[in-house]
Amino acid sequence: MSLNFDSARLPNPHLTNDHNAWREQLRRFIDTEIMPYADDWDEAGHIPIELWPKAAAVGLLGLGYPEAYGGITEGTDIWFGWIAAEEMARIGVGGINASLMVHGIGLPPVINWGSEAMKQAVAPAVLAGEKHISLGITEPGAGSDVAGISTTAVRDGDHYVVNGSKTFITGGMRANWVSTAVRTGGEGAGGVSMLLIPTDAGGFSRTPLTRKQGWWASDTATLYFDNVRVPVKNLIGEENRGFRVIMTNFNGERMGMAASMEAQARVCLEEAVAWASERKTFGQRLADHQVIRHKIAQMKQKINATQAYLRICYESIASGQPNPGDIAMLKVQASETLEFCAREAMQILGGIGYMRGNRVERIYREVRVNAIGGGSEEIMRDLAARQYGI
Numbered sequence: 150m151s152l153n154f155d156s157a158r159l160p161n162p163h164l165t166n167d168h169n170a171w172r173e174q175l176r177r178f179i180d181t182e183i184m185p186y187a188d189d190w191d192e193a194g195h196i197p198i199e200l201w202p203k204a205a206a207v208g209l210l211g212l213g214y215p216e217a218y219g220g221i222t223e224g225t226d227i228w229f230g231w232i233a234a235e236e237m238a239r240i241g242v243g244g245i246n247a248s249l250m251v252h253g254i255g256l257p258p259v260i261n262w263g264s265e266a267m268k269q270a271v272a273p274a275v276l277a278g279e280k281h282i283s284l285g286i287t288e289p290g291a292g293s294d295v296a297g298i299s300t301t302a303v304r305d306g307d308h309y310v311v312n313g314s315k316t317f318i319t320g321g322m323r324a325n326w327v328s329t330a331v332r333t334g335g336e337g338a339g340g341v342s343m344l345l346i347p348t349d350a351g352g353f354s355r356t357p358l359t360r361k362q363g364w365w366a367s368d369t370a371t372l373y374f375d376n377v378r379v380p381v382k383n384l385i386g387e388e389n390r391g392f393r394v395i396m397t398n399f400n401g402e403r404m405g406m407a408a409s410m411e412a413q414a415r416v417c418l419e420e421a422v423a424w425a426s427e428r429k430t431f432g433q434r435l436a437d438h439q440v441i442r443h444k445i446a447q448m449k450q451k452i453n454a455t456q457a458y459l460r461i462c463y464e465s466i467a468s469g470q471p472n473p474g475d476i477a478m479l480k481v482q483a484s485e486t487l488e489f490c491a492r493e494a495m496q497i498l499g500g501i502g503y504m505r506g507n508r509v510e511r512i513y514r515e516v517r518v519n520a521i522g523g524g525s526e527e528i529m530r531d532l533a534a535r536q537y538g539i
Contacts (some may be wrong), residue, residue, distance in 0.1 A: 154239060154412075154419045157449060159456045163228050163464075171208075171229055175236040178207045187242045188506050191366045194359055196248055198323075201278030204249055209233060211276045214260060217372030218272035223518040227467045231408050231459070238412035243515040244366030246409065251320035251367075254402050258328045258343055262386035262394050267345060269389035271326060283324035285315040285346070285372060286395060292317075293528045295330065295395055296338040300374060302331035304381070309333070309344060311352075311377040321370025322357050324348055334389040343391035345383040352377040363515035396484050400471055403480045403521045404462065410483035410519050412457045413512050416495035417487075418448045420509045435497065444493045455479075455486040474536030484520040491516050 182203055190196045204210050213230055214220025237246040252275050259271050259282070274280040291297040300313025311331060318327070327346050334340030346353070351373040354488045361369060386394045422445060425435040435441045462479050463517045465471050502509045520526055 150423045150443070152418065152449070154415045155451060157415045157418055158235075159453060159460075161228070161460060163226075163460075167224065168232060171225075172232050172236060173253050174207060175233060176208065176239075178203070178209070179236055179240060181226045181423070182248055183240055183245065187240050187245060189368075191242045191244060191511065194365050195368050196245055196366055201251060201281070203278070205276060205278035209250075210252065210278055214256070214272065218260070218268055219276040219312055227463055230405070231263070231463060234405050234408035235412040238409040239300075239416060241332055241413070241416050241511055242366055242415070243409075243512070243518070244364035247319050247364050247367040248323075250405075251284075251324075252276075252282050252292070253405060254284040255320070255326070255328050257398050257401060258284075258385050259345060260396050261397070262343070263345065264382065264482060266440070267383065267385075271345070274325075280325040281320060281323045281325045282328065283320040284398070285318055285321075285327040285329035287315060289314060289316050289371075293525055294391060296341065298332055298341060300329070300331050302333050302342065302379070304333070304349050305378075307381050308378045309381060309384075311344065311346065311374040311379055313374050315372040316370075317358065318370050318372055319364075319367055321355055321372055322368040327372065328385060330391060330395060333391075340389055340394035342388050343385035343389045343394045344379050345381050345385055346374070346377065346486050347383075350377050350379065361518075363511070363518050396473075399523065400466075400473060400476050403529075404466070405481045406519060406523050407455075407459060407476075407483035410480075410487040411452065411459055413515075413519075414448070414452050414455070414483075414487045414490040417453055417490040417512060418445070418452060420507070421445060421448065421494040421497040422535075423492075424501070441497060446498060448490045448493055451486045451489055455483050458482055474533040475526065477533045477536070480524065481526045481529045484516070484526060487512070487519060488516045 208221050211220040212233060214223060216222055253303050256272065257277055259267055271282060272345045275282050286295060288298055288300060290299060302309035325348055327348060329344050329346045331342055332340050333342040354373045355370045358369040358371060425441050428435045458479050462476055494509045495513050498509055504510060
């Protein structure tokens with residue numbers, strides 16, 4: 150049996166013919182509409198605006214969202230989402246997934262906590278790929294310390310007046326709305342609220358962050374709010390109770406990132422095995438050297454462990470009993486697995502792995518953004534310890 154992206158996947162008893170058909174549908178779309186252009190888009194620093202409606206048509210954007218707003222839930226379950234994360238990761242260009250699927254972190258606050266009018270105004274257009282929404286949490290002075298945000302929203306009649314800035318915002322340059330964390334009360338988590346801020350509001354501006362180590366195809370931005378007036382009706386959830394909205398949103402983001410990282414690790418494994426089977430040194434294939442075989446075996450060992458952990462966490466969510474501590478540690482497990490596999494694959498590929506235009510080189514550069522985004526490894530470990538009562 151050759152070891153590749155698919156054969157390295159552990160059996161999952163939850164998957165049915167419907168899941169397999171969904172994977173095949175996504176793979177056809179990705180192989181036709183994305184893979185041939187992925188390198189060029191990454192070098193260009195953005196993906197074409199036409200890709201969003203195409204992704205919507207194949208069901209990628211609407212998966213898991215209520216059908217009343219143009220989503221797809223009937224006949225699906227949580228495993229469909231895992232498959233989508235895997236297939237997007239197979240591209241090997243993290244910025245494409247980050248940009249195309251950024252509504253996965255920007256839209257849930259609206260769906261789960263917004264008013265009916267807000268949902269109707271935003272969700273159908275986003276899920277059709279016609280408009281875009283991002284999440285605005287991180288600030289120049291507040292990243293992991295979410296409760297320490299300083300962007301303010303002061304009530305003025307039927308509006309909030311927003312001042313401050315956000316940075317490292319994925320999809321920020323194209324967003325029509327930003328689900329934004331603001332301070333409406335005192336210090337700490339108890340003074341945080343969430344506002345839906347339209348990017349065509351007066352006083353809003355943004356600048357691109359283009360000189361990134363990885364995720365080049367993701368239009369990352371810094372956002373500025375200068376006396377931006379936002380209607381009170383744009384409050385997501387209740388005033389001064391936005392911290393709960395943010396924390397609830399993180400679980401889904403971390404699960405998606407973990408699934409993607411595990412799949413990227415399999416991409417590294419696939420590339421390493423293919424090269425080791427072809428490349429010859431000292432009269433032998435690389436794969437004939439014990440040291441190379443051991444590297445590959447260790448990669449598969451770590452991938453197996455991460456896949457098993459992923460399945461347990463997905464099962465807990467499916468049963469309605471997710472454990473935030475376990476999910477936090479899963480993200481750490483996945484990022485460590487990805488880092489190990491990217492390093493070992495790069496060692497096996499040698500010089501060819503260092504050249505731009507191959508998946509391992511790109512994934513190697515993108516390890517750190519995966520390890521930091523959605524909660525750094527250090528924050529995840531501390532969160533887990535607190536969840537476990539330590």
